[in-house]
Amino acid sequence: MSWKFDPTIITMIEVKDITKTYGTGDTAFKALRGVSFKIAEGEFVAVMGPSGSGKSTLMHILGCLDTPTSGTYTLDGRDVSTMNDDELAEIRKDKIGFVFQAFNLLPRTTVLRNVMLPLVYDGVDEEKRTKRAIQALHDAGLTETHFQHKSNELSGGQIQRVAIARALVNNPALILADEPTGNLDTKTGEIVLGTFQKLNNDFGRTIVLITHEPDIAEHAKRIITMRDGVILSDKKDHIRRIAHHPEQII
Ligand SMILES: Nc1ncnc2c1ncn2[C@@H]1O[C@H](COP(=O)(O)OP(=O)(O)O)[C@@H](O)[C@H]1O
Numbered sequence: 001m002s003w004k005f006d007p008t009i010i011t012m013i014e015v016k017d018i019t020k021t022y023g024t025g026d027t028a029f030k031a032l033r034g035v036s037f038k039i040a041e042g043e044f045v046a047v048m049g050p051s052g053s054g055k056s057t058l059m060h061i062l063g064c065l066d067t068p069t070s071g072t073y074t075l076d077g078r079d080v081s082t083m084n085d086d087e088l089a090e091i092r093k094d095k096i097g098f099v100f101q102a103f104n105l106l107p108r109t110t111v112l113r114n115v116m117l118p119l120v121y122d123g124v125d126e127e128k129r130t131k132r133a134i135q136a137l138h139d140a141g142l143t144e145t146h147f148q149h150k151s152n153e154l155s156g157g158q159i160q161r162v163a164i165a166r167a168l169v170n171n172p173a174l175i176l177a178d179e180p181t182g183n184l185d186t187k188t189g190e191i192v193l194g195t196f197q198k199l200n201n202d203f204g205r206t207i208v209l210i211t212h213e214p215d216i217a218e219h220a221k222r223i224i225t226m227r228d229g230v231i232l233s234d235k236k237d238h239i240r241r242i243a244h245h246p247e248q249i250i
């Protein structure tokens, strides 16, 4: 399928021929073997592939948690592949929200406190932090009744929404989610996925979501499939069927 040139499309992510090798010498393992693609602002991309295909490695690089062994990664026009740890931390704080399968919430701390946590390091005052956390919780689809619960008093789906709210509290343009529905039953997984779709459709967040579940990936506007550290396919033609806003199709 060919796509018309659209001057409103802004490239957010561009990876060019990135590789990642873990270890050295005899134990060296090439987890990524030359991966290239672009992701525009406002896209919702699912990354699929069997276990060990390099999805999480790619996600760590996109999230500035790690750097590639070779190749370049440009995020919002800045080459981040050569940045040092402090610079990467700054980019993460400003631009990226992470949602992981292991929820990483503090169990005996309230929902609201959990979501406020990332802002503690940001020098934001208590009142503003509370306001932003409440907004993020609303955006993630939670209501006031949950805010003062301890996170260990919630269901799996609610916990994952808290994790999404925490990822949103820095107001990131890019949300990266690694198997966010992996621990959830099908129905709860669909509900959590709906939250991502809403964040994409209604709030314009760019989303990259790793999943090995085809049903989940079908909800994305584009599916990148990996195997053995390379991209096997990159499909966005199914979006005509499911896109809510045809004008956003890219
Ligand atoms: N820190 C690491 N050290 C050595 N090997 C690693 C490390 N992280 C991942 N790997 C290896 O790289 C390959 C890709 O891993 P990963 O990116 O986690 O794949 P996926 O998320 O698709 O399951 C796997 O074979 C894994 O064992």
Ligand SMILES: [Mg+2]
Binding pocket: 055, 056, 057
């Ligand atoms: Mg993984």
